[in-house]
Amino acid sequence: MSSSQELYRLPHHDGSELYLSKSAPELGERLTFKFRASKDFPIDTAILRLYHDGEPRFFPMRKKLIKDEQWWQVSVPILNHKTPYRFLIINGDRYSWLNASGFHSHDVTSGEDFQLLATRKFPSWIRSSVFYQIFPDRFASSGKYRALAPKHFVPRDWDLLPKGRDKTTGVEYFGGDLDGVSEHLDHIRDLGVNGIYFTPFFPAGSTHRYDAHSFEKVDPLLGGDAALARLKRSADKYGIKLMGDLTTNHCGAGHPWFLKAQKRPSSKERKFFYFDRKLKNGYEGWWGVANLPKLNYNSEKLRELMYSGKNSIVKKWLRRPYSMAGWRIDVGNMTGRYRGEDMNLEVIRGVREAVDEVNPDAWLLAENADHFPQDLDGFGWHGTMNYNGFMRPIWGWLKHQPQVNFGFFGVPVSVPTFTGSEMVAAMRGFASGIPWRNFVSSMLLLDSHDTARFRNVVGDDRSRHIAGMGLLLTYPGVPSIFMGDEIGLKGAWGEDARRTINWNRAGWDEEFLESVKQLVAIRRSSPALSEGGLRWIAIENDLVSYLRESKREKLLVVITRTGGRFELPEFSVSEKLYGPTLKGRIFETSSAAVGIYRLS
Numbered sequence: 001m002s003s004s005q006e007l008y009r010l011p012h013h014d015g016s017e018l019y020l021s022k023s024a025p026e027l028g029e030r031l032t033f034k035f036r037a038s039k040d041f042p043i044d045t046a047i048l049r050l051y052h053d054g055e056p057r058f059f060p061m062r063k064k065l066i067k068d069e070q071w072w073q074v075s076v077p078i079l080n081h082k083t084p085y086r087f088l089i090i091n092g093d094r095y096s097w098l099n100a101s102g103f104h105s106h107d108v109t110s111g112e113d114f115q116l117l118a119t120r121k122f123p124s125w126i127r128s129s130v131f132y133q134i135f136p137d138r139f140a141s142s143g144k145y146r147a148l149a150p151k152h153f154v155p156r157d158w159d160l161l162p163k164g165r166d167k168t169t170g171v172e173y174f175g176g177d178l179d180g181v182s183e184h185l186d187h188i189r190d191l192g193v194n195g196i197y198f199t200p201f202f203p204a205g206s207t208h209r210y211d212a213h214s215f216e217k218v219d220p221l222l223g224g225d226a227a228l229a230r231l232k233r234s235a236d237k238y239g240i241k242l243m244g245d246l247t248t249n250h251c252g253a254g255h256p257w258f259l260k261a262q263k264r265p266s267s268k269e270r271k272f273f274y275f276d277r278k279l280k281n282g283y284e285g286w287w288g289v290a291n292l293p294k295l296n297y298n299s300e301k302l303r304e305l306m307y308s309g310k311n312s313i314v315k316k317w318l319r320r321p322y323s324m325a326g327w328r329i330d331v332g333n334m335t336g337r338y339r340g341e342d343m344n345l346e347v348i349r350g351v352r353e354a355v356d357e358v359n360p361d362a363w364l365l366a367e368n369a370d371h372f373p374q375d376l377d378g379f380g381w382h383g384t385m386n387y388n389g390f391m392r393p394i395w396g397w398l399k400h401q402p403q404v405n406f407g408f409f410g411v412p413v414s415v416p417t418f419t420g421s422e423m424v425a426a427m428r429g430f431a432s433g434i435p436w437r438n439f440v441s442s443m444l445l446l447d448s449h450d451t452a453r454f455r456n457v458v459g460d461d462r463s464r465h466i467a468g469m470g471l472l473l474t475y476p477g478v479p480s481i482f483m484g485d486e487i488g489l490k491g492a493w494g495e496d497a498r499r500t501i502n503w504n505r506a507g508w509d510e511e512f513l514e515s516v517k518q519l520v521a522i523r524r525s526s527p528a529l530s531e532g533g534l535r536w537i538a539i540e541n542d543l544v545s546y547l548r549e550s551k552r553e554k555l556l557v558v559i560t561r562t563g564g565r566f567e568l569p570e571f572s573v574s575e576k577l578y579g580p581t582l583k584g585r586i587f588e589t590s591s592a593a594v595g596i597y598r599l600s
Helices: 003-009 178-183 185-191 224-238 256-263 268-272 300-308 344-358 387-398 420-432 436-440 462-472 510-525 527-531
Strands: 030-038 045-052 055-060 062-066 069-077 082-091 094-099 102-104 114-117 131-134 195-198 241-246 326-329 363-366 443-445 478-482 535-539 543-549 554-560 564-567 573-578 586-589 593-599
Touching: 003 030, 003 535, 045 069, 055 069, 114 436, 178 185, 178 224, 185 224, 185 510, 224 241, 256 268, 268 300, 300 344, 326 344, 344 363, 387 420, 387 443, 387 462, 420 436, 420 535, 420 543, 462 510, 462 554, 462 593, 510 573, 527 543, 527 554, 554 564, 554 586, 586 593
Parallel strands: 131 195, 131 478, 195 241, 241 326, 326 363, 443 478
Antiparallel strands: 030 069, 045 055, 045 082, 062 069, 082 094, 082 114, 094 102, 535 543, 543 554, 554 593, 564 586, 573 593
């Protein structure tokens, strides 16, 4: 029996609608738990183990045969806001456990249990969304606001590349603005995406704008508040939502809070920061950077201004006329943490409460590059930017003669080489530490404004880039495409990747663009990809395959990084949606490829 066939036989459960009767039950409500296995997989008895008030309880399950599978289920009342659970599977004098990290024939701890949340539903619209990340200075320029540029900015012609890694880094000014985005919304619409995530649009001392000089207005260089309101009205006509980026961990040294704190030690603003004469700059900055003073959430007034107050920053931009669809929180894992102090959880939950108060349907996403699973406990961030459990594993698996400077993202080494099983192990590791609802509410990305471009990671190999896009647009989560990736834009590191888009279409990879449009269309229209579970059915060095199944649809996804002839479990294919024709159990291709098939 092949390893793929053996994997397909194993017991399986995830947090999707096929296995739980409800994703967000009320306290006291009965919920049905299910798992499935191949009909011939040896199971004498199955028992659900879950926690009630911190104490494990066991509930015998009953079996039902459906076609070639056995389904086990039991209904249990839910008593806590979070319920860890796993399944005990007994065969003769042996037993095994099925938990969020897989099927185990040894005893396990509760650290990787499945996690059910009896809390308010997370935003449902993100499940069928594809986002487009825009770095405002580099996407498109209306040319209206260039005369407003401060003297320390270094003007650059639109068709030049960023210099990066010199004294102009952070102040190179290409002149992109929000009216430019409005003028090219048709490109975003035609790509098929329905959300835009902007890196910061607040006034700042740099063109990356993570050093905010105000959180109360849109940078005049981008067109000001009026330009954002105009863009919102235009985006609404296309059904495109807008999402902002907020630095809760720090502000810029030019922010009025900090200027007043420096000038007047007796001011309330002084308590917004960590002043200490023993520190190099006399105060704490993010990573010690003087221009990025770290915010001190011991100050109740700061909490009020940032998120808890009636007119707080978090709340203001979620209201009309801007009605942002959510926030991406910069370095969310560092917010509220400083030496012996850890207010991170308090701040996370405070921001979440503020968002829920104004718009319970808004998406709250954190940058958490090192992945703190406790940050995704269901009660704070809805999700994170999935670097650890998606981008980095895929870089290592699909890389090909990488043209990447400054190493592997987040690790001081060159891009490593991963086998298919190593990639999947990293993906499973991320997913097994958090509730399913946080997993599917996290952002998927192949690259971003902080990393090398994926086209560089794969050495300009279009087929491998398409394979990566196939993973991006079929895996559970919320896909995000960094502006220009869809046309094959390059960049060897973060600043180099922040290139402008040539709207004369010179250098565009048009063939690749059409493939991306097809994949986005499949992602946006598929119930299985928006609501379905994830079941791995083949994991080899050069190929991975998984099922995405919902109540309405069942898709098979096959991705390979090389050409070859691969054998899969046999499925009844009703329609090929993308890629090579699947001939019985054989997936055959001459290069890296993705195949997507609707099953009967």
